[in-house]
Amino acid sequence: MNPKRSNQIATGTIFGLVVIVVLILIGLIGYILFNGVPNISWHFITAEAQAFSAGGGIRDQLFNSLYLLILTLLISFPIALGAGIYLSEYASDNWITNVIRTMIEVLSSLPSVVVGLFGYLLFVIKFGFGFSILAGAIALTFFNLPLLTRQIEESLRTVPNLQREAGMSLGLSSWKTVTGIILPAALPGIITGIILCAGRVFGEAAALIYTAGQSAPVVDYLNFNPLSPTSFLNPMRPAETLAVHIWKLNTEGVTPDAHQISSGASAVLIIVILIFNLGARALGSYTYRKMTATK
Amino acid sequence: MSSVITTEDVHLYYGETEALHGINLNFEKNEITALIGPSGCGKSTYLRCLNRMNDLIPNTTVTGSLKLNGQDIYSPNTDVVNLRKRVGMLFQQPNPFPLSVYENVVYGLRLEGVKDKQRLDERVETTLKQAAIWDEVKDSLHKSALAFSGGQQQRICVARVLAVEPDIILMDEPTSALDPISSAKIEDTLAAIRSDYTIIIVTHNMQQASRISDKTAFLLNGNLIEFDNTEKMFMRPDRQETSDYLNGKFG
Numbered sequence: 001m002n003p004k005r006s007n008q009i010a011t012g013t014i015f016g017l018v019v020i021v022v023l024i025l026i027g028l029i030g031y032i033l034f035n036g037v038p039n040i041s042w043h044f045i046t047a048e049a050q051a052f053s054a055g056g057g058i059r060d061q062l063f064n065s066l067y068l069l070i071l072t073l074l075i076s077f078p079i080a081l082g083a084g085i086y087l088s089e090y091a092s093d094n095w096i097t098n099v100i101r102t103m104i105e106v107l108s109s110l111p112s113v114v115v116g117l118f119g120y121l122l123f124v125i126k127f128g129f130g131f132s133i134l135a136g137a138i139a140l141t142f143f144n145l146p147l148l149t150r151q152i153e154e155s156l157r158t159v160p161n162l163q164r165e166a167g168m169s170l171g172l173s174s175w176k177t178v179t180g181i182i183l184p185a186a187l188p189g190i191i192t193g194i195i196l197c198a199g200r201v202f203g204e205a206a207a208l209i210y211t212a213g214q215s216a217p218v219v220d221y222l223n224f225n226p227l228s229p230t231s232f233l234n235p236m237r238p239a240e241t242l243a244v245h246i247w248k249l250n251t252e253g254v255t256p257d258a259h260q261i262s263s264g265a266s267a268v269l270i271i272v273i274l275i276f277n278l279g280a281r282a283l284g285s286y287t288y289r290k291m292t293a294t295k
Numbered sequence: 296m297s298s299v300i301t302t303e304d305v306h307l308y309y310g311e312t313e314a315l316h317g318i319n320l321n322f323e324k325n326e327i328t329a330l331i332g333p334s335g336c337g338k339s340t341y342l343r344c345l346n347r348m349n350d351l352i353p354n355t356t357v358t359g360s361l362k363l364n365g366q367d368i369y370s371p372n373t374d375v376v377n378l379r380k381r382v383g384m385l386f387q388q389p390n391p392f393p394l395s396v397y398e399n400v401v402y403g404l405r406l407e408g409v410k411d412k413q414r415l416d417e418r419v420e421t422t423l424k425q426a427a428i429w430d431e432v433k434d435s436l437h438k439s440a441l442a443f444s445g446g447q448q449q450r451i452c453v454a455r456v457l458a459v460e461p462d463i464i465l466m467d468e469p470t471s472a473l474d475p476i477s478s479a480k481i482e483d484t485l486a487a488i489r490s491d492y493t494i495i496i497v498t499h500n501m502q503q504a505s506r507i508s509d510k511t512a513f514l515l516n517g518n519l520i521e522f523d524n525t526e527k528m529f530m531r532p533d534r535q536e537t538s539d540y541l542n543g544k545f546g
Contacts, residue, residue, distance in 0.1 A: 160390075167392075169348060169379055169386075170380075170383070171377070171378075171379040171380035180402075181393075
């Protein structure tokens with residue numbers, strides 16, 4: 001076979017594989033949107049869920065998902081950032097660092113059910129949190145930390161060493177080099193990490209069933225006191241998220257329109273993740289442009 | 296003439312491997328000294344001892360005496376950050392920060408706490424002019440430094456080093472990644488600032504060494520073979536190895 005022919009075959013094969021991936025994605029997303037979007041209405045998004053009768057919405061579940069996402073990121077991002085900076089900039093190359101890396105990898109392959117049960121035993125029971133958003137957020141932190149840490153570490157590592165040398169040789173301390181030069185340069189990669197992490201949080205159900213609970217109590221969206229039991233900001237209240245709601249509707253839903261609600265909720269889930277992705281990317285590239293003066 | 300940097304019996308080990316076998320070199324104030332030698336002879340390694348950039352490489356040990364204005368560079372009391380402010384460095388690859396041209400140049404000054412806008416503007420203009428790049432960037436000071444060509448980036452880096460007014464500037468093959476025209480501009484810059492700075496330059500380009508330097512040191516396999524006035528060294532070297540290298544017999 002001549003080189004030209006083998007090149008054509010290779011290109012054709014790769015192209016074919018890409019087409020398969022794209023078709024699967026379009027098929028899945030298309031199916032969810034096609035079935036779900038007709039069920040979405042203003043009423044659907046803003047009404048409470050109904051336990052037995054038709055016509056329920058997903059207001060509380062949608063809010064719970066978003067609130068949980070924010071809480072999880074608030075807890076996990078600073079930890080992951082610190083760990084990522086340590087691993088990429090400060091850790092010396094010895095067995096302790098290798099042990100840390102291996103542990104992070106092992107942790108990242110932990111099934112989410114196990115994380116959920118662990119969170120249930122430790123936070124919900126032992127620490128007496130009860131089923132709460134906070135317990136859910138901490139469990140999801142365990143779940144996300146490995147991925148986010150590795151992603152941040154990798155994006156810091158891809159910043160060329162020349163930049164570190166430039167900073168050091170100019171008389172910057174290593175801390176100043178990291179915060180002033182390396183972090184801004186690694187920003188796009190860090191944003192990608194946050195987006196991946198957010199997608200996992202938003203779509204996670206198994207770990208949350210045992211930690212954040214399966215009930216969405218009635219909350220007051222005008223009560224801004226996070227300590228009040230009826231406030232929507234109270235982190236100690238149980239909170240069924242959208243993904244858990246979808247799971248529940250499909251396993252034990254008794255409302256007559258359970259199927260429509262679950263299709264609509266799935267579509268909302270995908271749309272919100274999409275909006276979050278685009279938003280985070282836009283915000284990230286705006287900050288990056290501001291910091292680095294690139295057009 | 297007074298020596299700004301004096302080094303005696305400098306040995307450097309990467310783990311078990313000895314890369315420098317006892318180097319004695321002194322550098323005079325406001326002179327340009329060129330370090331030449333074939334690849335792997337230790338000239339860059341030696342240069343990076345002078346601002347302790349080798350500290351960044353794990354398992355590196357430096358022994359011997361290295362003094363900057365009489366103060367021991369490797370003393371535990373030496374503030375490395377402060378040392379590197381006095382001993383600036385220019386690298387082989389242009390490495391501007393991913394910031395605007397303006398921010399690149401004033402980075403060191405801002406760090407020292409200079410906030411006066413007028414003073415910053417002034418330093419930017421002065422140093423960019425010294426680095427022979429002002430005319431090319433004056434209308435785009437707030438564009439990313441990475442948007443410029445390699446030669447322009449290297450001159451922005453020169454300005455960045457000059458802005459903090461170090462006593463000494465180390466240059467590690469600063470023109471080897473550049474085209475001849477950009478190289479010539481960097482050399483012009485060196486000529487313009489030589490009266491105010493002590494410059495130590497590592498170069499592979501022997502014409503460059505002979506054009507710009509006052510003194511030349513020839514290193515081979517981690518040893519200092521010969522150190523003399525550039526003119527003497529290029530016309531009548533004392534050692535056979537030097538003559539062979541300068542005549543292109545090896546390296």
